[in-house]
Amino acid sequence: MRFGRTLRATVALAALAALVATPASAVLAPPDAAGPPTVTSADIRFSRPPLALRYGSAREAGLTPRYVDRIQDTITSFLSATPPAHPMYPGAVALAGRGGVIVAHDAVGFALRYSDAKPTELPRDRWIPMRRDTIFDVASMTKLFTAIAAVQLVESGRLSLDAKVVRYLPAFAAHGKSDITIRNLLTHTSGLPADPEPSLCExxxxxxxxxxxLGIRPANPPNTVFLYADTNMMVLGKVIETVTRQRLDRVVADRITGPLRMRETMFNPPASLKPRIAAEEYQSGRGIVWGSVHDENAYCLGGVSGHAGVFATARDLALLAQALLNGGRYGDARILSERSTRSLFTDYNGAFPTHAHGLGFELDQRRYMGALSSPVTAGHTGFTGTSIVIDPLAHSFAILLTNRVHPTREWGNNNPSRAAVGTDLAMALPVRPTQGPTAWFAGTADNATATLTIPVRVPRDGARASFDLWYDTASPDTGALEASADGGRTWRLVPSLLRAPGYRWSTDGTFAGFQGRRWLTAAAPLPAGTTHLRWRSTTAAAPHGRGIYVDAVRVVAPSGTLFDDRRPGDAARFRATGWTPSRD
Structure with a gap:
């Protein structure tokens, strides 16, 4: 017994001595995880203290001015006629901000231009220019207000995410819908069809x-498919009205827009505001829809529904975006707790990978978020041509409001313009070189292949390449590390090891997707006889990610350093096609 205790004591002392001799970082650090790095809503750091919006310069917001300045040119470019000979929209307002600073707020084109869907243009003196304070029917962006109102009720204990809808609306049980939950409505996993058939106007x-x-037949059982459906938010709006015993427009005004002082956000705007409202589609029986809700079902419900009906300005929507980046508060008003706010940025749709969704908010949708997209970037679009994108990683947001349905919905959606504005703001977020004044940037041109090549003669005992890598690409865009042994006539992928703090993983030489918006270190063995090494970026059509950057390139053999881009002679040996030196 004494020997056993002595042995255990000796082992314990040895372990303690080893622990003392080991650096604290090695003891405390968890083993490296398989990469690439990613983020979840738990990684979001809300602004503390909460920020109030103000107008300021790009530099005040830590942004690169030339990309911010591009936003107005971007939205203007879509005013030009494109095949089949019409603009993407008659007019637009864009607003972008970061860290509480509004860096862009631009209005272009016209709020009213046409008299019918042919289209017949009004006399030129009756066109109404778009203004920064033009009011827009934001269409399905109404769903965000409905979602926030529902989450407020969850927070107060008056509503439960996992409660069955029939608990609040017994008539909803018809046709086997008793298992649909409030969470299903918020994440579009209820199985309900997209719209009521026939139209509610019948x-x-x-x-x-x-x-x-309430009596609608489901298209699928709950939790089996993702199907974006107006009916989800129609039903949720009715749940909110039942629980609060107030109309939805009153709930939104009392609990969201009123506290945030969004004074120009409302359902059913008064006729006195019509000259400031963007005109919409020509509809049979209604003429040019202007000043009343565009969505037919919402119109026939009196202009108030959980899926459509809200009108707002870009400046008001910026208040909402900043409140969410602040963790649910703005000034002395709190509309959500930080925990509830985080639920808007949390993906509940892991079973449906391309349809990431928080409570009411879409997540990681590059088709309209552009390079601002990330696993926690939240937003929504509206059928009338509106969108909001909120990036909590960079504490930034981009709002684009257009009247793309004026004079007809048949001209198509405006996702390219939405993504372009998001990408302009994303490009303004600097990617600083890891050494020296510049890093190599592959660019984000459409349908392009860009290569960055160095000559390197690897001896018989081989060599090791190392470099710093930053990438954020949209599918199917990709990057690759390749080597040639015949002077560049043919190329093969070079398997690589990539690392970031807490992450370590291997690739076949290709890299793509989201990597946490951080610099990685890469290492790759090069076989004897290698004559050239290159980095290749291949892109399809937009939207794109933030792009690919390479810096700190070294090639070392047992006999010595073969290439080091810190040496001026080696730095001059890069051969770039499509790549450019970048400071940011």
Whole structure:
């Protein structure tokens, strides 16, 4: 017994001595995880203290001015006629901010231009120019207000995410819908069809319309498919009205827009505001829709529904975006706790990988977020041509409001313009070189292949290449490390080891997707006879990610250093096609 205790004591002392002799970082650091690095809503750091919006310069916000200046040119470019001979929209307002600083707020084109869908232009003196304070029907962006109102009720204990909808609306049980939950409505996993059929305008009374909504037949069982559906938010809006015993427009005004002082955000704007409202589509029986909700079902519900009906300015929507970046508060008003706010940026749709969704908010949708997209970038679009993108990693947001349905919806959606504005703001977020004044940047041209090549003669005992790598690409864009043994006539992929703090993983030489917006270190063995090494970037059509950067290139053999870009002679040996030196 004494020997056993002595042995255990000796082992314990040895372990303690080893622990003392080991650097603290090695003891405390967890083993490296498989990469590449990613982020979740747990990584979001809300602004503390909460920031108030102000107008300022790009440099004040830590942004690169030339990309911020590009936003106005970007939205203007879509005013030009494109095949089939019409603009993407008659007019637009863009607003972008970071860290509480509004760095761009631009209005272009016209809020009213056409009299019908042919299209017939109004006399030139009746065109109404777009203004920075033009009011827009934001269409499905209304769903964000409905979602926030629902999450407020969850936070207060009056609503439960996992409660069945029938608990609040017993009539919803018709046709086997008893298992659909509030969470299903918020994440579009309920299985409900996209819209009521027939249109709610086919009924004579609101009672009949709501009976049709609640009695709708599901298209699929809950939790089996993702299907974006207006019906989800119609039903959720009715749940909110039932729980609060108030109309949805009153709930939104009292609990969201009022506290945030969003004074120009409302359902059913008064006729006195019509000259400031962007005109919309020509509809049979309604003429040019202007000043009333565009969505037919919302219109026939009196302009108030959980899926559509809100009108707002870009400046008001910026208040909402900043409140969420602040963790649910703005000034002395708090609309959500930090925990509840985080739920808007949390993906609940892991079973449907391309349809990431927080509570009410879409996540990581490059088609309209552009290079601002990330696993926690949240936003939404509106059918009328509107969108909001909120990037909590960079504490930034981009808002684009257009009247793309004026004079007809048949001209198509405006996702390219949405993504372009998001990308302009993303490009303004600097990627600083890891050494020296510049790094190599592959660019983000459409349908392009860019190469960065160095000559290097690897001896018979081989060599090791190392470099710093930063990448953020949109599918199917990709990057690759390649080597040639015949002077550049043929190329093969070079398997590589990539590392970041806490992450370590191997690749076949290719890299793509999201990598945490951080510099990585890369290492790759080069076989004897290698004559050239190159980095290749291949892009398809937009939207793109932030791009690919390379810096700190070294090639070392047992006999010595073969290439080091810190040496002026070696730095001059780069051969770049499509790549450019970049300071940011």
């Amino acid at each position: 009924y004579d009374t609101d009672a009949e319309r709501w009976a049709a909504v």
